[in-house]
Amino acid sequence: MGIKNLTKLLGDHAPGCCKEQKVENYFGRKVAVDASMHIYQFLVVVGRTGDQTLTSESGDVTSHLQGMFFRTAKMLEVGMKPVYVFDGKPPALKKEELSRRVERRGDATDLLTEAKETGADADIEKYSKRTVRVTPQHNEECRRLLRLMGVPVVEAPSEAEAQCAQMCKEGLVYGIASEDMDSLTFATPKLIRNLMKPQTQNVPINEYDYDKVLEGLNLTSDQFVDLCILCGCDYCGTIKGIGGVTALKLIQKHKRLEDVLASMEGGRYEIPDPFPFEEARRLFKEPDVLKGDSMPQLKWTTADEEGLVQFLVGDKSFNEDRVRKAVQRVNAAKSKSTQGRLESFFGPVSIKTSDTGKRKEPATGKGKGQAAKKGKSGVGVKKK
Structure with a gap:
């Protein structure tokens, strides 16, 4: 749920805390991602028509894998370094809210049945989305996928957003990619919303700065x-x-x-x-989070092309050509992100010549621009 009305409140009373960004600005940045929220979005949106979702030949739902694979590939291709954080055990205080969600899903299931009987397509679409639930199997399949992609996975002891915030506070990541505003309540220094929304939706990336939130609202x-x-x-x-x-x-x-x-x-x-x-x-x-030495090391490695083909194509009926091409673009882009980030901080390197004493730009000085330009050739989320 997040925090009710906080987005509008900040827009009206602390507008300086949020600025629009371009995806290119996150080239080389490490970003913590709330995994469960993204998986839920994929199950609701990706390849969905009415109450039908993407499935493999054996009938297994694959919407979450389709969305996770291509969105993560896009992030890696444009030079980002995502780390996905999965929820642990929910706090006891959240049980009432979780019970309400289960009840709402039950009500939506009944309404969906009625809509199917009457043939009301709009209601079928609406209520089918409300019945979606992220299961342990969805989470485990996404963990397997991410590890095959060479992307680090962190298991939070409790709330993923709290763990993401802690990682950001310790400087392990630049910011959090989440849609829930309660990331700011956990005092994350940077909250990034709409980071990888499809460009066709024309939704700007919004980056919130926690210190400016407090300053704008005049609060401690x-x-x-x-x-x-x-x-x-x-x-x-x-x-x-x-x-x-x-x-x-x-x-x-x-x-x-x-x-x-x-x-x-x-x-x-x-x-x-x-x-x-x-x-x-x-x-x-004082959330239950991993801190300091208890935090796992974050390592990004080369994607396992054959492992991904076996999992996505062999087990889940993905298109092999699309999978291989996405993996190859990802692996080609990974080697560019580190140098590109250094240049974005310090600018092109100047070299002093020995004969004239003047300074000139080396031929490689425009590498950052080239890398960013190449990073735009992303992979969209489409039906298989």
Whole structure:
């Protein structure tokens, strides 16, 4: 779910915290990716027509593998270094929200059955998406795929977004690729949204800077956590009638959520019972994550072409020619990303000549531009 109304609140009250980026700007960057969110998107969108999804010849769903393979290939081809982080055990405080999601899926299943009986195509499309669930098998197949692609995988002890944020804080990655705004509540320095949306959707990449979020809202980090809880998050119920603007005004006035709630006593706002805001606050500020020496090493290796062909073509009925071509482009691009990133920081290298004392640009000085240009020839997500 993320944080309710936070995107609009930041757009209206802290516009300087977000800037539009181009995919080329992430050439050579290490980016942590919330795996489960991406897998869910692929199951909902990739190759879906009504309640039909992409499947192998044996009938296994392959939408998640199709999306994961080609999106990751595109990221690698343009010079990014993705690392996928998978969810671990959810916090006990999130069980109520997870139960609500199961209930909503059950309701959607009933509505989908009715839509099929009446032949309402629009309703079939809508309710079939609501029945989607990421299973352990989906996760395991994507882990196998990513390792064959030479992309590191991290198993979070609990919430993937919290683990991504920790990796960003420790400087292991540049930022987080996620659509959920609660990544900012975990204090990630950089949140990147819409990173690999298809260009046909004409959706800009938005990069949020955590320090500028606090500056724009005129809040401390503790107050920002309280604001997010008051807006509505996965760990607490919501207070009816409290939107983003009202929540911001209340936190700016009272400073602490305890004092905000005290001001509501006997008023028009009804506080849910229970409302475990202190536990929610602790989960955001002290999440269960791997830190320091317990963090696995991140290594990007050459993709295993034959292993991918065996898995995707032999087991999952992918088109062999498309798979091989994508792998070959990925392997060709991997060797360029490191040098390109250095040049983007320091600019072309200048060499001082021995005879005139003047400086001139070497012939290789425009390498970064060439690499970025080549990186645009990406692979889109299409039906097999």
